[in-house]
Amino acid sequence: MAANITGVFEANGHIIDWQVDPQEAIISVDVQPVDLIISELILAGRSGVEFLYELRSYPDWQKLPVIIYTNVPAREVGVSAQSFGELKIDAYHYKCSTPLIDLLKSVESCLSPAAA
Amino acid sequence: MNRKPNRHLAATQLAEQKALLIALSDDLTLPLLQIKTSLEFLENQKYSKEAVAQQSRVMAMSADTGLQLAEAYRLVLHSDKLHDLPLEPVSIGAVLEEVAHELSKYAHEYATELHVDVQGKLTPVLAHQPSLMAALQCLSASLIRAQAAQTQQKDYHIILGAHRSGNNLVAAGVFTNIHGLSDRTLRAARSLVGHARQPLPALPAGAASGVLIADMLCSAMWQPLRAAAHKNMSGLAVGVPASKQLRFV
Numbered sequence: 146m147a148a149n150i151t152g153v154f155e156a157n158g159h160i161i162d163w164q165v166d167p168q169e170a171i172i173s174v175d176v177q178p179v180d181l182i183i184s185e186l187i188l189a190g191r192s193g194v195e196f197l198y199e200l201r202s203y204p205d206w207q208k209l210p211v212i213i214y215t216n217v218p219a220r221e222v223g224v225s226a227q228s229f230g231e232l233k234i235d236a237y238h239y240k241c242s243t244p245l246i247d248l249l250k251s252v253e254s255c256l257s258p259a260a261a
Numbered sequence: 262m263n264r265k266p267n268r269h270l271a272a273t274q275l276a277e278q279k280a281l282l283i284a285l286s287d288d289l290t291l292p293l294l295q296i297k298t299s300l301e302f303l304e305n306q307k308y309s310k311e312a313v314a315q316q317s318r319v320m321a322m323s324a325d326t327g328l329q330l331a332e333a334y335r336l337v338l339h340s341d342k343l344h345d346l347p348l349e350p351v352s353i354g355a356v357l358e359e360v361a362h363e364l365s366k367y368a369h370e371y372a373t374e375l376h377v378d379v380q381g382k383l384t385p386v387l388a389h390q391p392s393l394m395a396a397l398q399c400l401s402a403s404l405i406r407a408q409a410a411q412t413q414q415k416d417y418h419i420i421l422g423a424h425r426s427g428n429n430l431v432a433a434g435v436f437t438n439i440h441g442l443s444d445r446t447l448r449a450a451r452s453l454v455g456h457a458r459q460p461l462p463a464l465p466a467g468a469a470s471g472v473l474i475a476d477m478l479c480s481a482m483w484q485p486l487r488a489a490a491h492k493n494m495s496g497l498a499v500g501v502p503a504s505k506q507l508r509f510v
Binding site: 146148149150152153156164165166169185187188189190191192216217221240241244245246 | 287290291294295298299301302305306319407410411412413440441458459462463464465466
């Protein structure tokens, strides 16, 4: 699935850095700054919410746009949803009902100068 | 007098089945999502010949993943009847070779090499061969996916191994470099299944139900899966009793 998302985004002029391990993602963002992060909530070894808390704990990344693209429907997020306010999530997309093209539009809308 | 415990047992079994069905529905979503995004990718690439060739392989693999899970789940649904199924002497080495053969293409897609390693001369074990094969196949497929998703490497290795264990048992299982699989996490997963999205936190999404289905099949036959080690790799194995009948042949 990662290859498909990467393929669609790259075909539309974006450069994607795909990371499986949340810790690697933090290191990677530190080494090579990015314009936006797309994250799943279910990650191996660590939840996506934990990853986002760590990301937001660094002053440099407090305003970095973040989009959740997950297999967890919003209605099931429950308590975690309350913390989304603090985590400053820009958009929440449920994988089963979000075509890749809609995810792309959401990313481009976040990156547009009007959103800045 | 016996009615109450029976009803309690039936309710427990029903709750277990429901919990597993919830986990399975979560994990079945992933291969379907893979197929869905592959089709979207193809549309984006205007169905170019190269993209179609590549994606059809990926979609076939996703369909296989889903079908494997559904097939193993069907066996679990009938696992209460496993006690009535004929247990026969089975060569564990042959079963592992067959599982490795069945999964070789699948493993290749995940840059994984499967090795079969049987330590010493093992006597045949007493098992219901289709169930043992389904359990090992389901477990292997889940761990292939999990290992490839847990770390980014050029290639991966998995051992389908068997060795003599105590009490006239042969331990047969799947051994990898995945971190975080232990008896404790397995116990926790059994109680979390159906209640948590990720009953095995060490494994990525989509891999837990395969492990839990294998666990239920093994439990129904002999005993649940447990953490084990083989050739410096850690993994999950089931203890299968050696066939006493053939020891004298």
